[in-house]
Amino acid sequence: MKLTIWNSLASKLLFSLAFFSLLLVFGLAYVNTKIVISGYKKQLQELVEQKIDFMLPQLSDALHNDKQLLVEEQLIRLSSAQVINGVRLLRNHGRPLVVGNFGSSHRLFTLALPVTNINGEIIASMDVAVSDRNFRSMMEQYFQFLAAIIAGYVLLVLLLLRLLYRSFLPLRELTRKLEAFDPSHPVPIELRDTSANEIGMIAEAANKMSDNIIHHADFMNELHKEIEEGRQHLKEAQQIARMGSWRIDTQTHDCSFSDQMYVLLGLPMDGMPLTWEALLNVIEPSQRQAFIRALENTAQTHTPFRLMHKLVNAHGEAMHVLTEGKLSLRRDGKAFISGITMDVSEQAESQQMIEKLAFYDPLTNLPNRVLMQDRLQKAIKDANRRGEKLGVLFLDLDGFKNVNDTLGHTLGDRLLKEVAERLKRTLRDSDTISRIGGDEFIVLLPLINSEKDITIVAKKMIDALQERWEFGDKAIFTTTSIGVAIYPDHSDDADTLIKFADTAMYKAKEDGRNRYRFYDTTMGETIRKKLQVEHEMREAIETMEQFELYYQPKISLRTGAITGAEALIRWNHPKIGTVYPDDFIPVAEHTGMIIKIGEWVMHEAARRIEQWRASGIVPLKLAVNLSGRQFGSPLLLHQIRTVLQRYDIKPEYLEFEVTESVSMISLTESLKVLHQLRDLGVGVNIDDFGTGYSSLAYLKQFPVDTLKIDKAFIMNMLDDQDDRTIVESIVSLSKAMGLKIVAEGVESIEHVRLLKKLGVDYGQGYFFSKPVPFGQLDRMYRNNLVKMKTLRESERREAV
Numbered sequence: 134m135k136l137t138i139w140n141s142l143a144s145k146l147l148f149s150l151a152f153f154s155l156l157l158v159f160g161l162a163y164v165n166t167k168i169v170i171s172g173y174k175k176q177l178q179e180l181v182e183q184k185i186d187f188m189l190p191q192l193s194d195a196l197h198n199d200k201q202l203l204v205e206e207q208l209i210r211l212s213s214a215q216v217i218n219g220v221r222l223l224r225n226h227g228r229p230l231v232v233g234n235f236g237s238s239h240r241l242f243t244l245a246l247p248v249t250n251i252n253g254e255i256i257a258s259m260d261v262a263v264s265d266r267n268f269r270s271m272m273e274q275y276f277q278f279l280a281a282i283i284a285g286y287v288l289l290v291l292l293l294l295r296l297l298y299r300s301f302l303p304l305r306e307l308t309r310k311l312e313a314f315d316p317s318h319p320v321p322i323e324l325r326d327t328s329a330n331e332i333g334m335i336a337e338a339a340n341k342m343s344d345n346i347i348h349h350a351d352f353m354n355e356l357h358k359e360i361e362e363g364r365q366h367l368k369e370a371q372q373i374a375r376m377g378s379w380r381i382d383t384q385t386h387d388c389s390f391s392d393q394m395y396v397l398l399g400l401p402m403d404g405m406p407l408t409w410e411a412l413l414n415v416i417e418p419s420q421r422q423a424f425i426r427a428l429e430n431t432a433q434t435h436t437p438f439r440l441m442h443k444l445v446n447a448h449g450e451a452m453h454v455l456t457e458g459k460l461s462l463r464r465d466g467k468a469f470i471s472g473i474t475m476d477v478s479e480q481a482e483s484q485q486m487i488e489k490l491a492f493y494d495p496l497t498n499l500p501n502r503v504l505m506q507d508r509l510q511k512a513i514k515d516a517n518r519r520g521e522k523l524g525v526l527f528l529d530l531d532g533f534k535n536v537n538d539t540l541g542h543t544l545g546d547r548l549l550k551e552v553a554e555r556l557k558r559t560l561r562d563s564d565t566i567s568r569i570g571g572d573e574f575i576v577l578l579p580l581i582n583s584e585k586d587i588t589i590v591a592k593k594m595i596d597a598l599q600e601r602w603e604f605g606d607k608a609i610f611t612t613t614s615i616g617v618a619i620y621p622d623h624s625d626d627a628d629t630l631i632k633f634a635d636t637a638m639y640k641a642k643e644d645g646r647n648r649y650r651f652y653d654t655t656m657g658e659t660i661r662k663k664l665q666v667e668h669e670m671r672e673a674i675e676t677m678e679q680f681e682l683y684y685q686p687k688i689s690l691r692t693g694a695i696t697g698a699e700a701l702i703r704w705n706h707p708k709i710g711t712v713y714p715d716d717f718i719p720v721a722e723h724t725g726m727i728i729k730i731g732e733w734v735m736h737e738a739a740r741r742i743e744q745w746r747a748s749g750i751v752p753l754k755l756a757v758n759l760s761g762r763q764f765g766s767p768l769l770l771h772q773i774r775t776v777l778q779r780y781d782i783k784p785e786y787l788e789f790e791v792t793e794s795v796s797m798i799s800l801t802e803s804l805k806v807l808h809q810l811r812d813l814g815v816g817v818n819i820d821d822f823g824t825g826y827s828s829l830a831y832l833k834q835f836p837v838d839t840l841k842i843d844k845a846f847i848m849n850m851l852d853d854q855d856d857r858t859i860v861e862s863i864v865s866l867s868k869a870m871g872l873k874i875v876a877e878g879v880e881s882i883e884h885v886r887l888l889k890k891l892g893v894d895y896g897q898g899y900f901f902s903k904p905v906p907f908g909q910l911d912r913m914y915r916n917n918l919v920k921m922k923t924l925r926e927s928e929r930r931e932a933v
């Protein structure tokens with residue numbers, strides 16, 4: 134509403150006040166003037182009447198007596214009074230008598246009086262013209278006074294109006310400020326007039342009110358901020374927790390959802406309300422009924438519900454969710470179910486993962502020991518019920534540690550995965566393959582009738598695992614040892630069966646690896662002994678005093694001369710006596726003690742070479758065996774260099790024997806080490822050739838000059854045509870490749886004859902000499918030198 138002069142209360146008040154004040158003033162002035170005038174007139178009349186009364190007896194008398202002059206005199210005297218203009222006497226007889234200026238316009242009023250005689254009879258009437266002279270001056274004074282009073286009054290009114298106007302000014306300011314007052318952004322009204330009057334009180338009240346509103350607005354703002362922060366916090370919390378909240382009307386199924394719920398369901402937040410049908414649609418069809426039932430049950434029984442179920446959201450993402458809801462009543466009495474839905478896919482996956490980790494090997498995805506034990510127990514029960522046997526096969530890869538040490542764990546892991554795959558391909562679905570740690574696997578073979586069944590499977594596994602493994606440019610050769618225990622033959626207890634299979638596996642390793650062994654009762658003792666050996670070997674390698682190198686000479690089959698010797702370690706055990714390398718090298722290899730032992734062997738052999746040289750004899754070439762772990766050790770080259778330097782011997786007097794299987798674990802790595810050895814100037818032989826299934830094509834790349842044919846072939850070649858064929862082909866191929874050949878295990882003259890016939894260069898075996906202590910070798914060598922010298926001389930003489 135616009136404030137105008139017409140609707141302004143102040144202007145109305147002011148105008149009214151001004152108008153009524155003036156009306157009052159002028160009214161009062163008018164009345165007062167009237168009173169003053171009438172009072173004055175009355176006074177004048179009384180004065181004139183007094184004068185007339187005073188002269189009236191003489192006038193009456195004069196009239197009565199018709200004394201004209203006296204009458205006139207009387208009238209003149211009367212008219213000479215200051216307040217009388219003139220007199221006119223109207224007699225009953227005769228002409229009117231006028232005295233003075235009766236007709237003057239300055240007459241205030243005319244006083245008509247009867248003139249009576251003493252009898253009371255009217256004898257004349259007299260008109261007296263009362264002068265307005267005094268009246269005028271009196272009235273002038275009166276009006277001046279009145280004007281002064283009115284002016285003063287008007288001034289007073291004006292002052293009052295001004296006061297009033299000024300008093301209303303704060304109200305105008307208040308109006309303006311109230312109009313401008315914005316409750317959403319309130320600012321203090323701050324009216325200046327706070328004087329102690331009604332307006333001041335209003336101003337003060339308005340100030341207070343604005344302060345209160347500001348305070349309230351501040352409070353509301355804070356509250357709003359807090360609510361907003363709370364809402365934001367809730368939103369973020371929902372985002373972080375991947376949790377949406379919702380509300381569903383139990384009757385109409387009208388839904389309302391939080392933003393995160395839309396996100397969760399993969400639906401756009403375009404203002405379109407989410408419907409009950411849309412919600413049901415994303416729930417995994419098989420779980421929809423369960424969801425509806427849970428809601429209905431909550432609506433009926435008022436008990437909260439908690440449901441784990443699956444969703445497939447609008448983006449097609451499947452997720453595990455946890456939905457919880459409870460019944461709530463609105464103020465209007467309507468019931469709805471409010472709740473939350475949380476994406477627990479990660480937790481579900483973690484849970485699955487935990488369960489998987491608890492029961493499965495993460496590398497190969499095979500059952501782990503826990504699950505295998507559980508399955509074994511069940512399988513035992515089944516086998517018991519059906520009266521069948523059950524095979525427990527304990528597998529351990531041969532030389533897996535070498536793979537890990539030389540090629541790294543990544544490749545080791547790939548190998549294990551591949552092993553798992555090959556085992557799966559080899560076995561039936563009903564068989565359980567488990568990895569129980571490291572390179573150890575356990576296979577459960579149910580439905581077994583006899584040992585023969587197990588033997589077939591064990592062989593199949595050995596065959597499957599000894600094939601070449603190729604990983605990029607790396608080819609690995611490895612074999613497997615398997616121990617077998619059978620339910621109920623060996624035990625009816627799961628743990629015992631596993632333990633027995635493990636024991637049998639150790640036996641398979643001891644017996645040369647790449648084979649299987651069935652458990653028998655004597656094996657336990659062997660294992661115990663093995664642990665004992667390990668313990669005692671640890672003590673023995675502290676000083677190395679219990680160890681001794683034996684030497685087995687290598688003989689030239691053409692000349693019969695000793696051309697070298699292989700250093701073979703012996704452990705002179707204080708209680709047991711001589712312990713042969715086959716009984717402790719695998720343990721030393723397994724535990725890593727081989728590195729220290731191998732270093733000692735190199736030193737010992739080098740010391741002997743140096744000893745020969747010092748005594749003036751051309752040293753024999755001594756061959757030192759390198760196990761897989763030594764071959765892959767980064768210390769190997771350093772150790773060899775140290776030895777060569779320390780004993781100051783020529784590298785050509787030292788050679789190293791690496792078994793075929795070790796050298797073939799990884800072609801790339803082996804080639805690298807073999808080249809490094811050749812660069813040092815030391816010789817390298819491939820030992821036990823023929824057992825490792827290596828291809829001669831690979832061998833061609835090896836910087837080696839000698840092959841040692843495994844003694845098993847030599848020892849059997851006279852009786853076994855296959856072995857003989859193998860020997861023949863190794864010899865012919867080696868010759869074609871320009872390699873020297875050493876035949877080990879030469880036990881008889883027949884061996885020698887055949888080997889010579891085949892063209893083998895060197896022989897090593899019991900026929901020539903068993904491994905002997907250095908002193909003995911030394912004597913043999915010196916005698917041989919003499920013999921050779923004599924032979925050469927007689928040959929020379931014969932020639933001459």
Ligand SMILES: Nc1nc2c(ncn2[C@@H]2O[C@@H]3COP(=O)(O)O[C@H]4[C@@H](O)[C@H](n5cnc6c(=O)[nH]c(N)nc65)O[C@@H]4COP(=O)(O)O[C@H]3[C@H]2O)c(=O)[nH]1
Pocket residue numbers: 685700701702713714715718731734757758759760790820821844877878879880897898899900904
């Ligand atoms: N039946 C029969 N056997 C014969 C005949 N000629 C030699 N032998 C035996 O065959 C083995 C030859 O050594 P190897 O094949 O390198 O096989 C060696 C070698 O691989 C390993 N070894 C020995 N000494 C060391 C060593 O110092 N370091 C490492 N790493 N391994 C060693 O122990 C294995 C066994 O050594 P030993 O028990 O000394 O057994 C020796 C030797 O005594 C024969 O005509 N008939």
